[in-house]
Amino acid sequence: RKFVLDFFFEEKQNLRFDVGIPGKKCGCIVFSAEELSNCRDIATMQLCANKLDKKDFFGKSDPFLVFYRSNEDGTTVKVDVFDWDRDGSHDFIGEFTTSYRELSRGQSQFNVYEVTSISPIVTLLSFKVESEYTFVDFIRGGTQLNFTVAIDFTASNGNPSQPTSLHYMSPYQMNAYAMALKAVGDIIQDYDSDKLFPAYGFGAKLPPDGKISHAFPLNSNMDDPNCVAIEGVLEAYFQSLRSVQLYGPTNFAPVINQVARCAADMTDGSQYFVLLMITDGVISDMDQTKEAVVNAAGLPMSIIIVGVGPAEFDAMEELDGDEVRVSSRGRSAERDIVQFVPFRDYIDRSGNQVLSMARLAKDVLAEIPDQLLSFMRSRAIEPRPAVPASGSQSHSTATTTSTSISSIAKGRNTHA
Template sequence: MAYPQGQQFQAGSSAVPSSQVEISVSCRSLRDCDMLSKSDPMVVVFCKDSKSDQYYEFGRSEVIQDNLNPDFVKKFVMNYFFEESQKLKFEVYDVDAKTARLDAHDFIGRIEVSLGEIVGSPNGVMKRPLKGPVAKNGDIIIRAEEMSNCKEIITLQFKANKLDKKDFFGKSDPYLEFQRSNEDGSFTVVHRTEVIKNSLNPTWQPFTVPVKTLCNGDHARVIKVVCNDWNSDGSVDLIGEFTTTISEISRGPGSSNQYGLINPKKKEKKKKYVDSGQVYLMSNKIEYQHTFLDYIQTGTQMNFTVAIDFTASNGNPSNPSSLHYLNPYGSPNQYSAAIMAVGEIIQDYDSDKLFPALGFGARMSDNNVYHDFALNFNPNDPQCQGIKGVLDAYYHSLKNVQLYGPTNFSPVINRVAGFAAQQQDGSNYHVLLIITDGVITDMEQTKNAIVQASRLPMSIIIVGVGDADFEAMNILDGDDVRVSSNGQYADRDIVQFVPFRDFIRNGTSMLTSQAALAKEVLAEIPDQFLQYMKKKGVKPRTRTTAPPM
């Protein structure tokens, strides 16, 4: 991923990972607002603040004189976060005076769109008609391109022999520290290996870092490697150091990548000093690091499925205390809010906007309990048109089923795993949103389903609603311990669990709570997506030539 300017490595700080995208704007067949000449267009970009739900101005293009088909030179660079619904507004004006006041100019037209819709368009190019005072105001063409000078990653492994002994009662506890050179001649620490305890001949584990982390993409840029002895009090003793470059490392193991560790103080004091040990490159591999946007912009579709808990513990839907209660005059219930929060972001990456919607734990008119039924009651085609269609099916189903139980997750997980198993070539990736009010009753079956699903192109988001004790749910969220079943471990962490109550605060609007929820539950999806693609060796498709503007 690319990082914003000023967001380089800084020890002891934090930085939110994102991609930077550059927005380019063109217009075609703009409405002519001038009597004796053509319009003098300018585009203004606005971003919506999720907290206030208000737009603020992000930037303006230059003014192009007498042109109804402008290609603006000014670019708009912004951070792209998959997990956020980044609403944008583009307004086009005919500039009539030398003033910054927009009301002094002729308004031509506008569109409102999310950044996700733009980057999710084929090749990152979107063309839309402008909405304005008349029927035909012209078209706007928006292009998003990820900014990254270097998308290479490098995997390295080193070992050392005959290091200096630094500990009085032992040997040394060595680790390697990699430092990137700066333009002013200083160095910045960018990576540290693990510490090998009590060894003068350590072999460190392989590690993978972006090439730009080590040298900002410049293969000839100097990298300093420092070997330190770790001490339990937090202090370090220098064993020695050397310098190299990615160009040198690219030659691979051999004499050119055997380095003597030099301790400047020891070298100055001892005339016969040679070195403080030898470091050897054991292996190296440089690969192109594909990004989430590489796949999305070359056609990978994100498929969204909803599964809703219809167990009796939710309470009678006709009772205002029920989690399924539909208030005709107030905010949506937590089920509806969760569907909208996550679905409105995911839908930008699905071209057909058809979303399967499932339910579990309900009893039907035949007195049978179903743990995997279509909310639209069409078992052969559970898809709904858009997020509104999902919500309509949910509301309709509440009037036609009886809340019952138990709370079983494995049937809906296996159902979506079946969808995902049909296409494992990188063309589709599935996200299952499970919304529930309680602890599941088929934990072992669910763990097994997750282990099997971890090998498929899918992720699972679980949102807990209400005030139940969700402690057991953390077993499924494999951030710390990978989910296992019958001795088999999940290939990767594909589950993210959050309780909705963590995002609901007194005085906080439901819109704000929804935005915070979406940001939390979707933040891990791009990494889970890339882990699958890398594990399966799936590369992005070849970009097609963009159609003429």
């Protein structure tokens, strides 16, 4: 369309053109008369259009689609069409409905949709089905969580016979180590069918020759470190306090590597290993520990570190790769597998130990489902068919596990 305008050489004449579509202003272009005189054809006009407000591009829409399941059986799908705006005030263009059956036909005449409010057409170009498995799918398929415990027996914990010690065995209440162990163990033991848990200590001198060990079995059985259920782990822990000498240093790498060797033999998705480490101080072998974590990140394994006592645990945050992934020797961890928490943040002020343990278990176990899924996805492992329950005993076990699954998957502790 042509416009006839008076031209004044001696004046600066800015000409404004509003560009848009019906019901929506896309922006404006401001030209001087001199600039406009150079716009001889469409190509030049498009070059001039770079002065358009960056909020919306000249003559262009940025549509996106939002899909809704509009009925419970998923047969009907409602799709809203919007025009994207940088400031978030997206403009509604229209809507249409389709179904999974129609979409599964792929690109065809059946998958060309008229948007209801105005004339644009939405055309399906491709269709692909991908299964999104959940933590519960793997548990139902028989994936077992192998729970391993490692307890700090370094001298900084104090003499176990003294009430000031973090290892003090009071006849009236559990110490911080026992509370952390029982809080996590009571939840996670429901995912291991045999209820046999390897339990280790580190940083102590062992009888009879006083040799320092950073991965000794709490039950004193070098050939079989398994304890029966969490109560068996607690019993072995208390027995070790009576027989070993607390010493040092605080080395994490040996026990992490110990569990990693077991995990390396079970990478088919049938087993996932969770290592609980409870400590009172700063890690002495930080470089070796970071290397161990980086190596373990490629295995079906997660590490929970609970810090007890008043020490500062700033260095521990480096292992908890929520912000920056752990790295060693130029390699970064494939996955975030470490969760660190200081126990003091979860102690109930009224002294209620049950509440303290519930709070701790909720936080330290919250990341396990996603960490398990991240490993399974990285190896393209799918869950096996659900394991059917048989008999009254199996039914009882399945019911208990179902409650615990819901608890962990939602980051909530519902155990009594």
